[in-house]
Amino acid sequence: MTREDIREVIIDILSDIAPDEDLSDIKDDVSFREQLELDSMDFLDIVMELRKRYRVQIPEEDYSHLASMASTVAYLEPRMKDLEKV
Amino acid sequence: MYDTIIIGAGMSGLAAGIRLAHYEQRVCVLEKHYTIGGLNSFYRLNGRDYDVGLHAITNFTPKGAHKGPLARLLRQLRFSWEEFSLSPQLGSVIAFPEVRLRFGNDFELFRSEVEGAFPGQKENLRKLLDRIVDYDDLNDEMFQQSTRQILAEIITEPLLIEMILCPCMWYGNGREDDMDFGQFCIMFRSIFLEGLARPLAGVRLILKKLIRKFRELGGELKLRSGVDHIHVEEGRAVGVVLENGEQLAARQIISSAGHLETMRLCDDVTQVDPALAGQLSFVEAISVLDKQPSEIGYNDTLVFFNDSDKFTWHKPEALCDVRTGVICSPNNFDYGPDEPGLPEGLIRTTAMANFDRWQELSDEQYHLQKLRWYEAMNESATRFVPDYRRHIIDQDTFTPRTIRRFTWHDNGAVYGAPQKQLDGGTHLSNLFLCGTDQGFVGIVGSMISGIAMANRCLRASG
Numbered sequence: 001m002t003r004e005d006i007r008e009v010i011i012d013i014l015s016d017i018a019p020d021e022d023l024s025d026i027k028d029d030v031s032f033r034e035q036l037e038l039d040s041m042d043f044l045d046i047v048m049e050l051r052k053r054y055r056v057q058i059p060e061e062d063y064s065h066l067a068s069m070a071s072t073v074a075y076l077e078p079r080m081k082d083l084e085k086v
Numbered sequence: 087m088y089d090t091i092i093i094g095a096g097m098s099g100l101a102a103g104i105r106l107a108h109y110e111q112r113v114c115v116l117e118k119h120y121t122i123g124g125l126n127s128f129y130r131l132n133g134r135d136y137d138v139g140l141h142a143i144t145n146f147t148p149k150g151a152h153k154g155p156l157a158r159l160l161r162q163l164r165f166s167w168e169e170f171s172l173s174p175q176l177g178s179v180i181a182f183p184e185v186r187l188r189f190g191n192d193f194e195l196f197r198s199e200v201e202g203a204f205p206g207q208k209e210n211l212r213k214l215l216d217r218i219v220d221y222d223d224l225n226d227e228m229f230q231q232s233t234r235q236i237l238a239e240i241i242t243e244p245l246l247i248e249m250i251l252c253p254c255m256w257y258g259n260g261r262e263d264d265m266d267f268g269q270f271c272i273m274f275r276s277i278f279l280e281g282l283a284r285p286l287a288g289v290r291l292i293l294k295k296l297i298r299k300f301r302e303l304g305g306e307l308k309l310r311s312g313v314d315h316i317h318v319e320e321g322r323a324v325g326v327v328l329e330n331g332e333q334l335a336a337r338q339i340i341s342s343a344g345h346l347e348t349m350r351l352c353d354d355v356t357q358v359d360p361a362l363a364g365q366l367s368f369v370e371a372i373s374v375l376d377k378q379p380s381e382i383g384y385n386d387t388l389v390f391f392n393d394s395d396k397f398t399w400h401k402p403e404a405l406c407d408v409r410t411g412v413i414c415s416p417n418n419f420d421y422g423p424d425e426p427g428l429p430e431g432l433i434r435t436t437a438m439a440n441f442d443r444w445q446e447l448s449d450e451q452y453h454l455q456k457l458r459w460y461e462a463m464n465e466s467a468t469r470f471v472p473d474y475r476r477h478i479i480d481q482d483t484f485t486p487r488t489i490r491r492f493t494w495h496d497n498g499a500v501y502g503a504p505q506k507q508l509d510g511g512t513h514l515s516n517l518f519l520c521g522t523d524q525g526f527v528g529i530v531g532s533m534i535s536g537i538a539m540a541n542r543c544l545r546a547s548g
């Protein structure tokens with residue numbers, strides 16, 4: 001997967017978690033917490049959805065890398081580059 | 087072998103089940119009763135639908151709200167806001183002999199009512215709000231502080247303290263006399279700062295949504311499947327044995343049976359202290375009217391009443407204590423202009439009750455006492471609302487015995503044990519508690535409890 005693919009995967013997961021949210025103008029360098037008011041339960045969901053969909057394991061100490069779109073994509077790129085997008 | 091067995095198909099157990107099944111766990115929910123719902127259930131009698139438990143859903147926030155337990159639970163369970171079909175209350179009242187305070191889903195109404203009735207307390211109410219808004223739900227240390235003590239430090243008008251405590255205790259206090267400050271903050275926010283709502287179809291609509299989602303995700307539900315015991319080997323729960331002898335193995339167990347009740351199920355626990363059980367149970371009378379309540383001048387959604395200036399929250403000596411109570415009309419919600427609303431008028435009144443006294447009655451006495459206290463509750467309630475009694479065409483009363491049958495909680499304790507287990511942990515590393523005894527009450531609260539415990543299990547499985 002390319003960085004752009006990974007970004008789409010995250011958008012797709014966010015649209016599941018927050019269906020009432022307009023995600024089209026999400027800013028990559030602003031934190032999810034600030035833009036979407038996500039809480040710790042929602043971050044667990046991003047982790048669990050990645051595990052469910054792509055079998056990517058993210059250890060709890062790495063959850064802080066999922067703060068914004070930019071940091072999430074950067075963190076996931078080496079872990080997902082060899083995977084096919086579904 | 088299941089990944090997780092959940093004991094109890096109430097709101098918390100079903101919410102936990104949905105979370106775990108969504109993340110591909112093999113989940114089985116076991117329910118002792120013949121129907122789902124636990125405390126918040128429903129039944130049919132003489133061709134009419136009745137709800138148990140739910141008057142109104144607290145924690146109501148409008149569509150689009152990001153914060154608050156309702157928004158959080160919808161996200162976590164992947165429901166859209168519309169799916170619970172929540173209609174807001176028309177407006178409610180705290181009624182004491184000399185003073186009435188109205189409140190609605192906009193806090194400004196309550197603020198102006200308090201200012202009108204207690205002009206000197208304006209600044210103190212603001213101080214109280216600061217304490218409540220700052221408060222972090224899950225700080226264990228602060229959770230158990232005395233609410234009465236904290237309120238007495240902030241509010242200098244004793245009657246206002248009693249009036250604020252009345253709805254907060256009625257809707258979620260498992261402790262007699264005083265209330266954990268943490269629980270108070272949760273209840274205050276859920277009633278006054280968020281708000282009240284109800285689906286037209288009642289609690290069954292929410293239960294049906296939950297059970298459908300759980301099944302779609304591959305979850306299993308077994309009704310009439312009471313757990314005889316939880317089998318423990320080398321410090322871990324390894325499964326359950328049902329009352330019918332069937333054995334089910336699981337990697338972990340989440341129980342909504344209650345703390346003591348769950349301990350008693352564990353075959354490594356030889357004795358539990360029944361004194362730790364909750365004591366507070368209720369009777370509730372449901373009256374069906376030949377008119378809509380608004381046609382007899384009753385437009386309130388809820389009336390929390392108390393017939394003196396001192397509010398008493400204690401297990402009664404007698405079968406019931408009708409000095410304080412809650413009156414609710416499911417008709418009085420804003421179902422919208424296109425919705426005909428409920429076909430018949432309904433008034434529900436709730437009073438405190440003594441489980442042991444109800445339990446020891448013979449069947450004949452039980453029926454007589456139900457009628458006697460039905461009359462007494464209506465008599466007490468009609469001191470505070472228009473007299474609806476000559477419009478009654480049908481009625482049913484449920485008692486602590488009914489609550490026991492639906493929840494299997496010791497003493498039919500509606501809000502469980504006074505001592506909450508906030509982290510949901512037990513003496514076994516793979517046995518968790520959810521529901522009232524974990525610490526969250528109400529429809530939204532109990533679902534949040536199930537979600538939080540499921541998340542704990544999900545984190546542990548990573």
